[in-house]
Amino acid sequence: MKDTRHKALLIIDDVLNKGAFLNEQLAIAKRDMSSSDYHLTVAIATGVVQNKLLLTNVIRKHSSLRLKKIHPMILNILMLSVYQLFFLDGVPDHAVVDEGVKLAKRYGNKGSVGFTNAVLRAIVRDKDAIVASEFYTDDLSLVDRLSIQTSHPVTWVEYFLNDHDVEFVEALLRANNQKPEVCIRVNTNKISREALAKLLATSGFKTEPTQRSAFGLRVPEAAGLFETDLFNKGYFYVQDEASMLVAEKADPPKKVLDMCAAPGGKTIATQLCYPDAQIYSGDVSKNKVERLKSNLKRMGLNSDRVFLGNGEIYNEHFKNRFDLVLLDAPCSGLGLIRRKPEIKFNRTPEDIKGLSKIQSRLLSNAAKYVRINGEILYTTCTMTTEENEAVVEAFLNDNPQFVVMPIEGAMTYKLYPHRDGTDGFSMTKLVRVR
Incomplete structure (x- = not known):
């Protein structure tokens, strides 16, 4: 868990502060990680990037410093910890705080460590109130509320609202934060869609036929799909x-x-x-x-x-x-x-x-x-x-x-x-x- 959090932290920093691409960084990390650690790293790193504005809004409410005054790596540690507090199960709150403080010791000075500890403990105390206030968005304007809740910059919220009504835009922004299913295009030179679906089922992969295309399959749970012989032998190509x-x-x-x-x-x-x-x-x-x-x-x-x-x-x-x-x-x-x-x-x-x-x-x-x-x-x-x-x-x-x-x-x-x-x-x- 500790190494996983640290790996996720480095990926978050590369993506949010150094212009790296999330999928490329995750692919690099996968080379030397177990399957379970990798999937947890994906969940944390992706979740923090997806929810950046929501997480920083919570941090802002409990910080004695303006966000711009917080060292970037300490802010990353806070976001990672707050994401785990609210969106991941299985680790007690006190353990999340403890691991956050340990990471702060690794990347900050004594003041940063105390600051990290104070902010996270304050957020833990206010967890119920934070959820009840919809992450401190209940009294905001429409645009600001959508921006924070869906973690899209205000400029993009306003942009989409210029072309669509509120209901459409909110649904679109929320969908942008949902995990997409893997979709594959069947190599019909080698196999039919129905036959491939049966072969995938025998390997433990449930599939659903695409509705618009006659040649596609959706794979809701695709972990390990690209290590199969069916992939290596070219029976399908990943394509939305x-x-x-x-x-x-x-x-x-x-x-x-x-x-x-x-x-x-x-x-x-x-x-x-x-x-x-x-x-x-x-x-x-x-x-x-x-x-x-x-x-x-x-x-x-x-x-x-x-x-x-x-x-x-x-x-x-x-x-x-x-x-x-x-x-x-x-x-x-x-x-x-x-x-x-x-x-x-x-x-x-x-x-x-x-x-x-x-x-x-x-x-x-x-x-x-x-x-x-x-x-x-x-x-x-x-x-x-x-x-x-x-x-x-x-x-x-x-x-x-x-x-x-x-x-x-x-x-x-x-x-x-x-x-x-x-x-x-x-x-x-x-x-x-x-």
């Missing part, structure tokens, strides 16, 4: 249901370009849906290209047309060559907060302006690669208007030879975690008519 749908919404193509292809989910799904199509898949870095090739190889799929290329740079060789261009554009990633909670804190609405310029440049190049009657499927793992509808509108103004083809009646097809049980996702189909 929203992303699976891209290939399924395309008209059957003969020649395809996947512009921002790594790590490979859309290329894989497209090869499986349209085995006779020639699919060219590129990305901007050698590491991404190697990862793409590795995933295709594991799935037993063609990697001969994988290439290194920057989608923002026009490629004359691709002019008018493709029936289908897949453009999964770099974006704010707000639809992935369930999986990457640090996005709430390392992205701002201001960042979207720069991203929309990149998206527009990519889309402008994609337009030059499509044949007449061909289509672009423009997708993002976010739900913002600026990165989707606004980018498409500007594109149509500059490219009157394209029209939007509705998907299930929507000009921009959107999925949301709280409503659809998927990652947040947007997709627009653009058809070249002349």
Whole structure:
């Protein structure tokens, strides 16, 4: 337990104070930890990052110092301890306080140790009152209450409230803090969805078929799934249901370009849906290209047309060559907060302006690669208007030879975690008519 708390503390510090990515830090930690210690580390580190604003609000009420005056590592220790006090069972309150104080001794001076002890003991005394006051949010404004309770910065709360009603936004923000299920795309070249579900069941994995995609399975408890022979032999690829749908919404193509292809989910799904199509898949870095090739190889799929290329740079060789261009554009990633909670804190609405310029440049190049009657499927793992509808509108103004083809009646097809049980996702189909 002690080593687990310390490992979680270091990960929290790397993510919140040094710009590291949570999933990458957890993957590194997994290499030298037992399964039980690793899962506890995941729970603590993820829980603290997800609930940062809620935890610091409680600390603020019991601290003699302003949060900015508290040493970052001591604040991390307090957040870790407060998270365990309120959200994890199995360890008595006094033990949580004791371990917090020991960590403070490791990273602070005598004053820091006394401060940590005093704050945690005061919070333990007030536990019932804290819960009764909804973590000191009962007398706040709507925006501040949602910000603290769901631990989203005020700027994002206000941002979503500009486009949606309160009930929708609150449900979305709360869903962002829930653990997402693992979703897999079945390799139908090797096995049917039903047969794979049976094989997984014999290995102890319960599954549920995805509702929108005919090729997916949800795995509610996936611990150990990626150590199975079924994974190593390429019987499935991890992919959210929203992303699976891209290939399924395309008209059957003969020649395809996947512009921002790594790590490979859309290329894989497209090869499986349209085995006779020639699919060219590129990305901007050698590491991404190697990862793409590795995933295709594991799935037993063609990697001969994988290439290194920057989608923002026009490629004359691709002019008018493709029936289908897949453009999964770099974006704010707000639809992935369930999986990457640090996005709430390392992205701002201001960042979207720069991203929309990149998206527009990519889309402008994609337009030059499509044949007449061909289509672009423009997708993002976010739900913002600026990165989707606004980018498409500007594109149509500059490219009157394209029209939007509705998907299930929507000009921009959107999925949301709280409503659809998927990652947040947007997709627009653009058809070249002349």
